[in-house]
Amino acid sequence: MVVQECGMFHGWNTTILTTEADVLQVLTVSVHHVQPSFFFGYETAPKGNVKIATQEKALIDFLYLSPAKSKLFRSLPELELPKRFDMREARHMISLIRSRRRRKRVLGLFEDLISGK
Secondary structure: OEEEEEEEEOOEEEEEEEOOOOEEEEEEEOOOOOOHHHOOOEEEOOOOOOEEEOHHHHHHHHHHOOOOOOOOOOOOOOOOOOOOOOHHHHHHHHHOOOOHHHHHHHHHHHHHHHHOO
16 A cells, blocks of 8 residues: 655645555645735746745745644644745745734744754
């Protein structure tokens, strides 16, 4: 049996369990309220005309959703930031979070992640 974690994409977490004979797909949907002003930081994929979060926005979204009751966004199994990850852009995105409490929490989580805590 092969277990493949497909990751999170716009609040969907999909795990596919595969045997030689069949495919079983498990889908968890978690709905969250996000300020409309926080919908930015996306690029259009080369194929399919689909918008995908930049690497900075994907990480900030994950941290933004970390206090959710669903617990889908509580921890990352591992994190290695690519060389082209823009720390300044990520911090700027955090600064755009309207809620002072949420902004402070996200910034703290971000600083812990990049410092290796």
